[in-house]
Amino acid sequence: MKQMSHLDDIPSTPGKFKPYFHRTRWQSSVAKLAFWSLVFVGLIFIFFYRSPVSSNPADPSRRSLRTYSWGGPAWEKRVRSSARVRTRRGFSVLVTGAAGFVGTHVSAALKRRGDGVLGLDNFNDYYDPSLKRARQALLERSGVFVVEGDINDAALLKKLFEVVPFTHVMHLAAQAGVRYAMENPSSYVHSNIAGFVNLLEVCKSANPQPAIVWASSSSVYGLNTKVPFSEKDRTDQPASLYAATKKAGEEIAHTYNHIYGLSLTGLRFFTVYGPWGRPDMAYFFFTRDILKGKAISIFEGVNHGTVARDFTYIDDIVKGCLGALDTAEKSTGSGGKKRGAAQLRVFNLGNTSPVPVTDLVTILERLLKVKAKRNIMKLPRNGDVQFTHANISSAQRELGYKPTTDLQTGLKKFARWYLGYYNGGKKAAS
Numbered sequence: 001m002k003q004m005s006h007l008d009d010i011p012s013t014p015g016k017f018k019p020y021f022h023r024t025r026w027q028s029s030v031a032k033l034a035f036w037s038l039v040f041v042g043l044i045f046i047f048f049y050r051s052p053v054s055s056n057p058a059d060p061s062r063r064s065l066r067t068y069s070w071g072g073p074a075w076e077k078r079v080r081s082s083a084r085v086r087t088r089r090g091f092s093v094l095v096t097g098a099a100g101f102v103g104t105h106v107s108a109a110l111k112r113r114g115d116g117v118l119g120l121d122n123f124n125d126y127y128d129p130s131l132k133r134a135r136q137a138l139l140e141r142s143g144v145f146v147v148e149g150d151i152n153d154a155a156l157l158k159k160l161f162e163v164v165p166f167t168h169v170m171h172l173a174a175q176a177g178v179r180y181a182m183e184n185p186s187s188y189v190h191s192n193i194a195g196f197v198n199l200l201e202v203c204k205s206a207n208p209q210p211a212i213v214w215a216s217s218s219s220v221y222g223l224n225t226k227v228p229f230s231e232k233d234r235t236d237q238p239a240s241l242y243a244a245t246k247k248a249g250e251e252i253a254h255t256y257n258h259i260y261g262l263s264l265t266g267l268r269f270f271t272v273y274g275p276w277g278r279p280d281m282a283y284f285f286f287t288r289d290i291l292k293g294k295a296i297s298i299f300e301g302v303n304h305g306t307v308a309r310d311f312t313y314i315d316d317i318v319k320g321c322l323g324a325l326d327t328a329e330k331s332t333g334s335g336g337k338k339r340g341a342a343q344l345r346v347f348n349l350g351n352t353s354p355v356p357v358t359d360l361v362t363i364l365e366r367l368l369k370v371k372a373k374r375n376i377m378k379l380p381r382n383g384d385v386q387f388t389h390a391n392i393s394s395a396q397r398e399l400g401y402k403p404t405t406d407l408q409t410g411l412k413k414f415a416r417w418y419l420g421y422y423n424g425g426k427k428a429a430s
């Protein structure tokens with residue numbers, strides 16, 4: 001009798017249905033079909049929402065896990081308000097890579113002194129994106145809106161320049177890291193070359209054209225042996241693809257300066273470290289591994305040669321960036337046309353006192369009160385150079401750049417931040 005009630009439920013279209021036991025089966029099939037269709041549609045939705053634009057694992061955009069949404073009156077209002085200048089002679093600055101290590105510090109410093117700042121970042125997963133989100137939250141609290149988007153997105157960049165006539169661009173978005181270039185070479189071409197060109201294309205057509213300050217790298221000195229490295233030295237023997245793309249950036253900057261009158265200043269950063277730093281850098285993952293009791297690999301050169309870096313503290317780098325923005329002359333062109341010669345500069349921003357990596361580890365051991373398990377290894381042939389040392393006289397003279405933080409002091413500040421952020425090292429950095 002129970003089955004009869006089922007019969008009552010089916011539509012009264014005789015002839016179209018088989019006897020009821022078939023109908024029951026049909027009904028259950030329909031229910032199943034509906035259920036699996038829903039699951040299927042759900043999976044498709046999740047796939048498109050979460051997954052990369054391209055399924056090619058080598059595609060650099062694969063690491064930007066989502067497609068970005070931007071635009072609309074509310075969004076434009078946020079953009080405008082974030083970029084609004086709050087002092088009489090302040091700048092309105094577009095900071096690319098704003099959720100990155102240097103980008104966050106520079107954005108916060110600009111905002112603090114009353115400049116208008118709009119951030120842009122693609123939040124890719126080269127390293128733990130939750131750290132980038134935490135930096136973003138920090139910036140949001142100080143009134144900096146970080147737009148989620150890629151420097152390769154010309155439509156987005158054009159829109160930003162339509163909404164705000166930026167006076168300056170601080171271009172810090174890049175694929176960083178020397179060793180990762182062997183794993184994912186195309187990501188370097190995508191961000192450091194294609195992305196940079198795309199940004200310059202939009203800047204050259206903007207009216208007014210902004211002045212651009214951007215991050216080059218100490219790695220352009222490559223296999224040079226003469227130290228300290230001076231801006232006048234050759235930079236035609238890069239040791240990594242990362243270095244090669246930064247060197248290419250310097251040549252591209254020359255071209256856009258020459259053809260379109262864009263004012264361009266490249267800053268060669270020397271191994272920048274500090275709070276809110278990058279987990280892919282040695283000082284950061286050494287800290288994580290020392291706290292975990294995990295062995296660390298320390299590189300040495302041929303014949304036990306010292307490997308050393310001119311480690312530069314983030315606050316000093318920020319001062320150098322602000323000095324570069326403050327002394328940048330206006331671009332001379334407008335709407336894609338050059339009107340006269342424009343400024344083109346390159347500066348070293350280092351600390352001028354290289355420290356062996358073994359000493360860096362000793363300082364970390366003292367600060368963390370944990371002995372490192374040292375594994376001494378030959379410097380791998382994966383892009384690393386043995387030694388960096390900046391001559392900063394040019395930056396001193398023209399930007400008023402004067403680094404004041406030694407490695408011991410800077411690492412102390414880093415360790416304090418690290419232990420706070422990762423809950424005394426219990427919450428391990430990934």
Ligand SMILES: O=C(O)[C@H]1O[C@H](OP(=O)(O)OP(=O)(O)OC[C@H]2O[C@@H](n3ccc(=O)[nH]c3=O)[C@H](O)[C@@H]2O)[C@H](O)[C@@H](O)[C@H]1O
Pocket residue numbers: 176177178216217218219269270271272280281282283297298299307308309357384385386
């Ligand atoms: O100035 C730059 O332009 C670059 O600086 C930074 O590169 P590097 O100076 O190579 O920093 P980082 O990887 O922290 O290695 C530090 C030291 O530890 C040694 N090192 C490294 C890893 C390891 O396992 N063992 C080791 O001894 C290693 O041999 C090296 O001597 C930025 O990452 C890069 O994006 C770019 O901005």
